[in-house]
Amino acid sequence: MSVLVTGATGFIGRRLLERLLAREGDVYALARPQSVARLERLARMLAAGDRVKPVAGDLSAPMMGIDHEWIREHAGYVEHVFHLAAVYDMQASDKANELVNVGGTREAVAVSNALRADCLHHVSSVAVAGSYAGTFTEAMFDEGQPLPHAYHRTKFESERIAREDSRIPWRVYRPAIVVGDSRTGEMDKVDGPYYFFGLLDVASRLPSALRLPAPRLGATNLVPVDFVASAMDFLAHEPGLDARAFHLVNPEPQPTLDVLNVFARVAGAPRLRGVLPRATLDLPMQLGVVREVLLPQLGIPAAAIDHAFFTCTFDSTAARQALLDSGIEVPPLEEYAPVLWSYWKEHMRDGLAAAP
Numbered sequence: 001m002s003v004l005v006t007g008a009t010g011f012i013g014r015r016l017l018e019r020l021l022a023r024e025g026d027v028y029a030l031a032r033p034q035s036v037a038r039l040e041r042l043a044r045m046l047a048a049g050d051r052v053k054p055v056a057g058d059l060s061a062p063m064m065g066i067d068h069e070w071i072r073e074h075a076g077y078v079e080h081v082f083h084l085a086a087v088y089d090m091q092a093s094d095k096a097n098e099l100v101n102v103g104g105t106r107e108a109v110a111v112s113n114a115l116r117a118d119c120l121h122h123v124s125s126v127a128v129a130g131s132y133a134g135t136f137t138e139a140m141f142d143e144g145q146p147l148p149h150a151y152h153r154t155k156f157e158s159e160r161i162a163r164e165d166s167r168i169p170w171r172v173y174r175p176a177i178v179v180g181d182s183r184t185g186e187m188d189k190v191d192g193p194y195y196f197f198g199l200l201d202v203a204s205r206l207p208s209a210l211r212l213p214a215p216r217l218g219a220t221n222l223v224p225v226d227f228v229a230s231a232m233d234f235l236a237h238e239p240g241l242d243a244r245a246f247h248l249v250n251p252e253p254q255p256t257l258d259v260l261n262v263f264a265r266v267a268g269a270p271r272l273r274g275v276l277p278r279a280t281l282d283l284p285m286q287l288g289v290v291r292e293v294l295l296p297q298l299g300i301p302a303a304a305i306d307h308a309f310f311t312c313t314f315d316s317t318a319a320r321q322a323l324l325d326s327g328i329e330v331p332p333l334e335e336y337a338p339v340l341w342s343y344w345k346e347h348m349r350d351g352l353a354a355a356p
Helices: 013-021 033-045 068-074 094-115 150-165 192-203 225-236 256-267 279-285 288-298 302-306 317-322 333-348
Strands: 002-006 026-031 052-056 080-083 119-123 134-136 170-175 177-179 211-215 222-224 244-248 271-276 312-314
Touching (some): 013 026, 033 052, 080 225, 094 119, 119 150, 119 225, 192 256, 222 225, 225 244
Parallel strands (some): 026 052, 080 119, 134 312, 177 222, 211 271
């Protein structure tokens, strides 16, 4: 087996790389010149020897900037292409989302076609559902759903490119909000529920027996990065799964207040009670002083509030069925929340982030 990976040094990518190295074959990883040293450092951490082979390129360049001779020599040899490189940031500019998510996918598909790979594995996101109301299944894609943010729009468009422009078999993986490793707690940036950890840390100075009123928030969906990487690796190598999308999500309902209260319990902070209507949050969010002054002081970007709650639930029947005999499943948040919180306090509370 021989694979080509984009985004191998990213948060999900480096964990997928570790799992791919547990299999036989060569592992090629796209790397810009300034990133080769980082990739080599990661390979040493994984005790990979010379099995991780950098491929010079740039996701924003035609054919990902890969030398045409390299593509010609490896055509028919590279069996799997894993495309993970993307912008995973609701705060990123429209231009950055378009350049990397859409343009990068277009070039990754072109390279996969030229390599005549057995399969393109495209990492999408549940963001393709946009503001769809109801249950969004793995068989659904273009349902006319509103796509209110550049991240939603570009993840949708990049998945469309993978589906329609691939001349080789493809598989799509749609993770929910990815949090730290369920065993080590390692996380690379403040995102999702982490934006509220600072508030919980401050609130931990209050009597934990207090119950604080809060707006009735919608649902969220969290999955640890080790589950995502393990599920992708397994699903990629199972036969008979081409031309399908898989939701890598928590199959159990996760009301946002319940999630925050799990972390509040770990932090020793008062619990939140959803006794206020949602409008009590919506109205202040329309005020400039809240969006431009108060939230930044709390370290919470407005986009994190605007898109913190899903309007739909994600059915993961196909993924769970395919993973049934693998032993790979989403652990209960209550089991790994303490290690996420501990890692945040030790490594991220002061703005630090993990690095490979």
